[in-house]
Amino acid sequence: MEFLGEVLAWFTDPVNWSGPDGIPVRVGEHLVLSFVPLLAAAALALPIGLYTGHTGRLAGLAINAANVGRAIPTLGILIIAWILLLRPLVDLGLRREAAEVTAGIAMLALAIPPMVTNTYVGIAGVDRGLVDAARGVGMAPLQVLRGVELPLALPVVLAGMRTAAVQVVATATLGAVVGTGGLGRYVIDGIAQLRYQEMFAGAMLVSLLAIATELAFSWLQRRTVSPGLRGAPEAVIGPSQGPC
């Protein structure tokens, strides 16, 4: 109980709500560290998932490659990226951004697999009869994808993005190991300085942000999914609990 009192005191101390290491700044950094890689991951993963799901081509390759990505611990990817990319980043004049870029790449690797897999599964799982009917009324392949397959697959596609987003928001904490900002700073610095109330508060903030992300995506799903599909299974591959 005493410890929880210290945590509460940490949260209510105005010092922790202002300045470059205050909670608002750290939350902002954490969101940037999470959502820039998520957007980049979506830009890469969705076309792959749509193509493989729509055509059935290269599906095995894409899914297996994505799953190999899942098997590598994010901390490992982070350190490998750090070792391999530092010099190129310095040469590019990105010395100050080296930590953020490296962490972003590790987050990208974390976010892509669920997005590719769910998009593929969603599209490939659309009732063939509907696709044939769409073709039958003269829709072009892209029209079939946009007008039939994607709307029907959207719950599953969004579930993949939700999984990715929650994992990335939780895992972006690791970036602090290579010196990024974000909420991981509270955790890493708290451990290093034996300020466990700060570490605990940081972990709580990460959890709250991950839960908020989850809620935001379920709201988005409700808003964007066709009313006719409500009640359809939300996720073929639901939010899986990877080993971060």
Place this chain on the structure above:
Amino acid sequence: MRHTRMPALGAVLLALVIGACTPGGSGTASPGTGSAGESSAPGASQEEKPTVRIGSQGFYESQLMAEIYAQALENAGYTVERSLAIGTREQTMPAILDGQIDMIPEYIGSLLRGGLGGQPTGDSDETHHLLMEAAAEEGLSVLDYTPAQDTNAFVVRQETADEFSLTTMSDLAAVATELVWGLPPECETNPLCAGALEDAYGIPFAELEIEPLAACDAPIAEALNSGVVDVAELCSTQPAIEQFNFVVLEDDKATQPAENIAPLVRTEFVEAAPDDFAEVLNAVSAEMTTEDLTRLGVEVAVQQRDIAEVAAAWLEEKGLI
């Protein structure tokens, strides 16, 4: 400050292991007292040399030093039982206090502070002396220490050292704010880090551009090598220093506690042992420099060479076996 990369896991596993693999777990066996005690003239008969049970901590440098001492003793006719990689000091101190091992290589500053509750200084002789006094109360003896030190050190790239003519920390103070520092997150509150920089060298910690990176680890070494940071806090025998040709700046105000290595031995054992026991170990310690230890660290930790082979090669090179 020591190599604590996998402390918890190693600690738990190895705590189990030592129970299982340390010979004479009853703690009563005191080699030497039975046989050597009779022919008491020390070192008189070489057949009477006791068995030495040598332990080490979990990281490679401690194992390497233990192996070097072990081979030197074997060469002098002793039988050695190795319990290498017992764990962290939390496990090794009880092991030697309970008499499960007879000796272990130790870092004089860390042992004094962490194992015996004393206060090390930047002076090796003084720290060694304080350590001997503190250890004696626990029934332990500390033999001579190595010139080699594995302490926290501030390190720069060769090009930075050349550009600003840096050899000491005092040199660094003049250009401190022009450089990017890789410092561990706890630096700010650590009297040996920010405290030492500010108080001893007058380096304005608050004005430094800092990348928070854990000391003595691979990421910070890579950050220094690639130019993400210009100054980094590393350990003075870290293989990266040799690999990347870094320059260790001399701690000319002696802010860091002395971390020379010395054998910690049970007093009971060393008193019963022949005279050449301490002589053999002291001869080894006298030859081990920081440069040697760093180089051997590269061979063991980077090139993954066998510790026993690396130890033997070094002992031969120094003419110790």
